[in-house]
Amino acid sequence: MNFPILSTLIFLPLVSSLFIFLSKDQKNNASAIYISLFSSLATFVLSLFLWYSLDLNSPDFQFIEEKSWINDYIKFKLGVDGISILFIVLTALITPICIISCINSVKDRVKEFLIAILVLETFMIGVFCSLDLVIFYLFFEAGLIPMFLIIGVWGGPKRVYSAFKFFLYTLLGSVLMLVAIIAIYWLTGTTDITQIQEIKIPREYQNLLWLAFFSSFAVKTPMWPVHTWLPDAHVEAPTAGSVILAAILLKMAGYGFLRFSIPLFPAASEFFTPLIYTLSIVAIIYTSLVALMQDDMKKLIAYSSVAHMGYVTLGIFTLTKQGIEGSVFQMISHGLISAALFLCVGVVYDRLHSRLISTYGGLVNYLPKYSFLFLVFALAALGLPGTTGFLGEFLILTGSFQKNYIVAMLATLGVVLGAAYILWLTKRVIFGKTNNEQIKSVKDTNKLEILMLVSLAFLVIFFGIYPYPLMETLNISVDNLITNYEQSLNEINIAKNDQ
């Protein structure tokens, strides 16, 4: 089949954003909303089709598109495997939900907002499809532009500060990656990752290159101590912006570790494992403690994201099958749960215009449907068995026990802390006394909000009980990743012994 399905997937949102740009202004921006909803749903369906037609028994990249681009060696190369397809589907799923959420919450310049979201979707899908370092960098960085505007134009009172912090932090992290990418090009003569894996980067260069990539991914993940942009960005971003940020943008870094750091620099990945363990454990415990003390709901969820991403990095660098599968699963699960939690905050924020926990209390008496859904996601976030949150953490902890039981024990401590801040948040917001008289007159969730939240809740519980489709998709690709990693480590060790 020669139909360029991946390019279609990437550029469909971009083209439709052009239509929105050209569409006439109307009352309620109906045409803009319909176009964006339609195109994002079409992208979602296309991504499901892609998932369905992916050959899960093959570890190779599929649907490869290849074209000479900058020169014959830096190509425009796209392809997917079992790991990236899940992220593509996640992106395509979250985008229509964001668009629905903005019908209620965005009042100003709706057309521009939808354009920004769709352009961002293009770049995000591009990141997960690219098999060439330069094209990956291109999409990875380009996502900054729409996100900068989403935070800055539609954000809260301190939006300018947050938008600048977000942009400059990420850019600073990424420029070193660009140096590394060009250096790889001169070392190996190509930026095609499958070819680089065969050529193999010399051992003496690996550590520096790994660090350069790490500087970019650590900021994006975000790992402690470079996580400080995230709470600011989350708090100030509009609901849809927070959802995309938490659900997808953060996953780019985890994906980057899996796709680039480990396969391209196996020896360095092994060398730096203690560093990652330390930073992950600090992230898990420290940010959980910080999250306990927040009085802003969005900030609390933002810190919990840092903690959850700490599990992800920990799981990836256990380099065991359980750890890596758990990490990917955790990323998908966190994508669904954190998106839902931010949507939940958005629902009450639209009504009462406050994110402070102290504003709320006793919501269960006045918004029963909302409170039920909030509780589902809160329990999923703390990892209740039967939800996706449990499986991810469980697999990661299993993986890390195999490698280092002290690390695993400390990480388990994070689970307890996670339960503490989530339950305390739920207690203060949903239950307890109603301090605020305004709450009594607030309406419960409307149909659109229920549609968004219930669909997410369904997925969280469905994959929590029946994770087989996700695991089956991951299985061969993760096996392949680990086999390649161990093989190249052995080769390096043999070479070392020979000397």
Add this chain to the structure above:
Amino acid sequence: MINNLNILLPEIFLTLSIFGILMLGVFIKRSFNLVFNLSSIVIIVTITIILNSPNNVEKIFLESFIRDSFSQFFKLLILVSSLFVLNSSKSFIHDNKIDKFEYPIIILISILGMFFMVSSNDLILFYLGLELQSLALYILASIDRDNLRSSESGIKYFVLSALSSGLLLYGCSLLYGFTGSTNFEIISFELIDTNVGAIFAMVFILVGLAFKVSAVPFHMWTPDVYEGAPTSITSFFAVVPKVAGLALLIKFMFVPFSNILLEWQTIMIFISIASMILGAVAAIVQKNIKRLLAYSSIGHIGYALAGVASGSITGYASSVLYITIYVVMNIGAFSCLYLMKKDGNYKEDIEDLSGVSKKHPILAISFLIILFSLAGVPPLGGFFAKFYVFKAVLEQEMYVLAIVGLLTTVISAFYYLRIIKIIYFDEKSSTFDKVKNKVVQVTVFLSCSILITFFLYPYFLNNIVNSLFIV
């Protein structure tokens, strides 16, 4: 002989047209529009002449004048950018009452000077071309002679530029003394690293050329001249002489100085790093857009010089590619300034832009694209310009230069973002007059579309610039 004249056809045509148009201007009253349109036609005709001339290398007049793909490319770039700069500024010239008929003619004269600069293969011809260009530029800087700031910037530019021309001439004479020839190829042959006197000469010439492209530490005139001169002149200054200056610089490094690479490379790395840092840091506090663009142009020249500093063919090619995209971005940026008209006056302060995105979404989005491109954020053209330069720099394993360059990219991103913040985030919403100026709008549109679509086929420009250096 006739064959020689054929090779010189663009220059001859340009010279004769200048004389002809000058006569028209003198004898016909209120002839600005006529002269202006004729000058545009002359530029277009010259473009077609160059496009139709064969591409082989020809050296004439005792090998002092050379026509090769390098000079052809730069001549085209100079002509096309002049055409856009000139036409987009027409209504500005009218509104500011600087519509003297000499204006377009002087621009043509400076173009003629640049033609000889990029085609020179000899110290004397190169110096004559440079001076012809510079004299025309002094007049242009002070063309608004009743305006104190314009006259001041003209004088400032003249004094400093004359000094640098003096240094340059001294360098040329030393070079002649130590190598015994004014021909670039013979100089290249004679110039080896044991020839200390000639290396001394190289430093003088490098200083003079660095002044012409306003690289640090010879940049002092740039912000003042940019701010003082009328915007239409500033846009010309920011684009066209930079192209010619960089072409000359590359030519010097590529031909006469090719054997003393290690000697000039250190100087070039220093100049490049200093320009990038100053361009990034000094622009942060600017309030006037023209002044900000002046500092930004210093920074951009720093990146272009980083390509030259790598001392390889890929480096020179990346530098040419950089300046080409720089031209596209700057023409777009300055054309946006022509749309910032309020109550009949053109606004220059960054604060005047606050919240324009609400009332003028198209202007705002064009500015957005150009500024992100200037900041070098992918997938816009500015990113590729930087990408090629750093690719060339890292090929030579000059990691410090590359890392400094990329860190200054982050710093400079800050002030570009600040303008975007003012346009998009600020609550105050300012409005401008409705400007119905098709030429400016088309220019902005073209510049933005080139920047957006560049990523689809970067091959195209890259192949052209690489072919310039095939000997």
